Amino acid sequence: MDLFLVFVTTLLSMIIINFLFKYFFAKPKENILPAPPGTFGWPIIGETIQFLVSLHYGLVHKFVEERTKKYNSNVFKTSVLGQKVVIFSGPAANKFIFTKGKKLFIGWRPNSVQKLFPSTSFVHIEHDTKRAQNVISYLLNSKNVEKLISTMDYMSTIHLENHWKGKYEVIVYDLVKLFTFSLSIKAFMGIEDSEKILYFYEKFKIFTQGLLAVDINLPGTTFYKAMKAGNELRKEMKVIIEERRAKLLENLELPKVDVLTQLINEQDENGKYMTEIEIMDKVFGFIIGSYDTTATTITLTMKYLQEKPEFFTEIIQEQNEISRQMIPRKELCWDDIGKMKKTWSFVNEVLRNTPVVQGIFREAMEDFTYEDFHVPKGWKIYVSFGATQKNGKYFPNPMRFDSSRFEGNGQIPYTLIPFGGGHRMCPGQEFARILILVFLHHVLKNFRWEHKIPSEKILYPYFLLAIPRDGYPVTLSSVQASLHEKNMSKDVM
Numbered sequence: 001m002d003l004f005l006v007f008v009t010t011l012l013s014m015i016i017i018n019f020l021f022k023y024f025f026a027k028p029k030e031n032i033l034p035a036p037p038g039t040f041g042w043p044i045i046g047e048t049i050q051f052l053v054s055l056h057y058g059l060v061h062k063f064v065e066e067r068t069k070k071y072n073s074n075v076f077k078t079s080v081l082g083q084k085v086v087i088f089s090g091p092a093a094n095k096f097i098f099t100k101g102k103k104l105f106i107g108w109r110p111n112s113v114q115k116l117f118p119s120t121s122f123v124h125i126e127h128d129t130k131r132a133q134n135v136i137s138y139l140l141n142s143k144n145v146e147k148l149i150s151t152m153d154y155m156s157t158i159h160l161e162n163h164w165k166g167k168y169e170v171i172v173y174d175l176v177k178l179f180t181f182s183l184s185i186k187a188f189m190g191i192e193d194s195e196k197i198l199y200f201y202e203k204f205k206i207f208t209q210g211l212l213a214v215d216i217n218l219p220g221t222t223f224y225k226a227m228k229a230g231n232e233l234r235k236e237m238k239v240i241i242e243e244r245r246a247k248l249l250e251n252l253e254l255p256k257v258d259v260l261t262q263l264i265n266e267q268d269e270n271g272k273y274m275t276e277i278e279i280m281d282k283v284f285g286f287i288i289g290s291y292d293t294t295a296t297t298i299t300l301t302m303k304y305l306q307e308k309p310e311f312f313t314e315i316i317q318e319q320n321e322i323s324r325q326m327i328p329r330k331e332l333c334w335d336d337i338g339k340m341k342k343t344w345s346f347v348n349e350v351l352r353n354t355p356v357v358q359g360i361f362r363e364a365m366e367d368f369t370y371e372d373f374h375v376p377k378g379w380k381i382y383v384s385f386g387a388t389q390k391n392g393k394y395f396p397n398p399m400r401f402d403s404s405r406f407e408g409n410g411q412i413p414y415t416l417i418p419f420g421g422g423h424r425m426c427p428g429q430e431f432a433r434i435l436i437l438v439f440l441h442h443v444l445k446n447f448r449w450e451h452k453i454p455s456e457k458i459l460y461p462y463f464l465l466a467i468p469r470d471g472y473p474v475t476l477s478s479v480q481a482s483l484h485e486k487n488m489s490k491d492v493m
Contacts, residue, residue, distance in 0.1 A: 033374035036086050038067065038077035046079025056460055060358040061386030064089050068387065075371060077379075081110065085380045088370075089387035091394065091414040096370060097362065097383050098414070098421035108363035108380050112215040112223055116207065116230055119281040136259070136286075140430050145334055148187070148431075152438040153331045155183050160442055164476065169452070172302055173471040176439070177295035183435065184291040188283055189240065190258035200236070203229045208288055212464060237280045259286055286428065294432050296356045296465045297347065298439055299472050300458070304350050304401065305444075306451055306474070311346055311403055318342045319444045332438055340437045342403070347436060349403040351418045352389045354458055356466050359384045360420075388415055449474040 041047040054063040064087055067076050074090040088097060097105065109117075140148070159179045164170060181201050185191045191200070210226020217224050244264060263279045274282070305312050322336050362381035367374065375381075390398045394415045395405065405411060414421055419429040452473040458466050 033369055033372055035375070036075045036077045036370075036373040037071035037073055040077065040079040040084065044082060046082070048080050048082075051078070051080045055358060058354070058358065058386075058458055058460055058466060060384055061390045064384045064387035065390075073371070075373060080380075080382070083108075083380045084378075085382050086375050087382045087384060089384045090391070091388060091412055093370075094383060094388065094414040094417055094421060097381065098417070104365055104368050105362040105381060106365055108361040110212060110215070112213050112226075113211055115215055115217075116210060116226060117281045117284065119275070119278045136428055136431060145434075149333060149337065149434060149438065150331050151186070152183060152435055153442075155179070155186070156439050156442040160446060164447065165478070167476055169473060169475050171471040171473045172449075173295065173299045173468060176298045177291065179439065180291040180295045180298070180435065181287070184287050184294075186258070187431075188259040188286050188290075190244075190260060191240075200233065203233050204287065204291075207233060207284075208292065208464070233284070234280055237283065238276065241276060241279060259283065290428050290432060290435075292465055293356050294435055296467060297351065297432070297436055299468065300354055300356070300466065301347050301350050301436070301440060302443065302449070302474075303451065303468065303472055304353075305346070306449060308401060311401075315343050315346055316444060319441055322441070323445060332441060336441075337434055337437055340441070341407070343437060343440060344433070345406040346403040347440075348406040348416060349401060352395065352405070352416050353401055354466050355385045355389060356418060357464075358386050358460065358466075385417060388417075446479055448477050448479065 039047075051060070051063060054060050067078070067087070068074060068089060074093055075086060075088050077084065077086050079085060088094070156179070159175075159182070163175050163178070178201060181204065182197050185197055185200055191197060206229035207226050210223045210230075213222040213226065215223050217227055240260070241264065244260060248261070248264060260279070260283055263274055263282055267273055305315065318340065322332075322339050325339075326332070326336065360383050362383070364375055364377050364379050364381060366377045369375070388394060392398050394412055406416075419432070452475060453470055456472065457469045459469050460466055
């Protein structure tokens with residue numbers, strides 16, 4: 001007992017001495033700015049349920065708007081997926097994240113993504129942005145861009161001939177996704193074999209479903225299936241990389257005809273080549289970032305074109321004029337893409353009205369301040385695209401669809417950022433723009449369509465991309481048939 005009393009007395013004495021030392025001798029703490037307003041919600045759960053529900057239904061902008069008004073601030077804190085998160089919106093916040101973020105932020109990805117992309121656990125994608133831009137820019141330089149457009153033109157024609165022509169009904173999203181995947185895997189990996197393309201396509205569909213799934217690697221779970229598909233893809237990729245390296249050793253002057261060859265040759269500032277796992281993750285990232293988002297954009301654009309006849313007419317006129325000026329040339333070229341101004345303005349308004357991706361996550365690498373608020377190192381950042389794009393302050397009458405917003409001088413910088421901004425601009429932005437415009441040109445030249453489910457909702461399954469719930473099924477008619485029907489009706493009249 002005596003020993004216990006001595007222990008307690010000693011412990012209390014140490015606590016008192018420590019308190020007195022801090023009170024009288026420790027340096028006073030600096031006046032730290034407050035954290036952004038907001039609430040972390042329920043313990044552990046936070047506001048995860050509200051956030052994920054709004055994410056699934058494409059209503060994250062509502063989630064953000066409600067709290068922005070409540071806290072009278074374009075930046076506020078919350079808790080999502082067990083993480084302390086600061087949510088940003090508005091052009092000033094977007095500019096801050098995309099231009100100041102190189103030193104302050106890294107991309108934050110859930111555990112599922114870290115496990116599906118192993119190289120991200122030791123190589124942050126942001127650190128390789130310049131290398132990624134170098135690789136993609138090779139496809140788009142003045143020497144290669146005409147060849148790329150020719151390839152897109154040819155593959156668009158063949159795809160529509162094989163999968164659309166003569167069909168009464170098609171599911172647009174499924175077919176467009178197959179097309180964009182086929183083109184992406186050719187551009188990024190040099191694969192042209194149709195059976196191998198279909199194999200990769202089916203595996204990638206399973207793989208991408210696990211990106212934001214709960215990372216429980218047990219048989220039957222979405223994540224387990226994604227991991228299994230990823231392992232199977234990597235086995236195939238390993239063989240392809242080894243074959244490509246062997247060809248490069250045989251011929252050092254082998255043309256860099258695809259991204260994979262570029263990545264194998266790419267060196268950092270220290271002359272170091274990428275590891276095999278880095279190459280795989282980069283190629284996977286390029287493919288996922290190009291085919292899924294591009295397919296969604298094309299599908300949504302076709303949906304809005306059919307629903308907005310007042311815009312459809314002027315875009316058809318623009319595309320018909322381009323076709324007329326092409327004669328006798330049959331393939332699109334770079335100059336033709338530059339003439340599709342009204343079409344691209346329409347696409348931008350589609351992206352404003354229905355963001356393909358509702359926002360992005362980042363992680364603070366160090367403490368920083370924004371608008372007199374203090375954000376600690378390690379907190380997560382979420383940039384909401386929709387909250388800015390649906391804000392009447394930046395887009396008057398935001399619920400009205402009007403592609404003329406993007407004509408002339410366009411909009412305030414950093415109000416529409418589907419491809420990022422500043423040094424974090426998506427390397428594949430121009431690739432996607434060209435692909436979207438080339439495919440739309442051929443669809444509009446050959447077909448007219450009617451939506452089979454006018455009330456079909458746009459959802460974000462797996463919390464990723466905007467997709468029509470039923471894939472946007474339509475009935476098709478050829479342009480020639482449509483013109484014939486119009487002439488017949490005139491004769492009757």
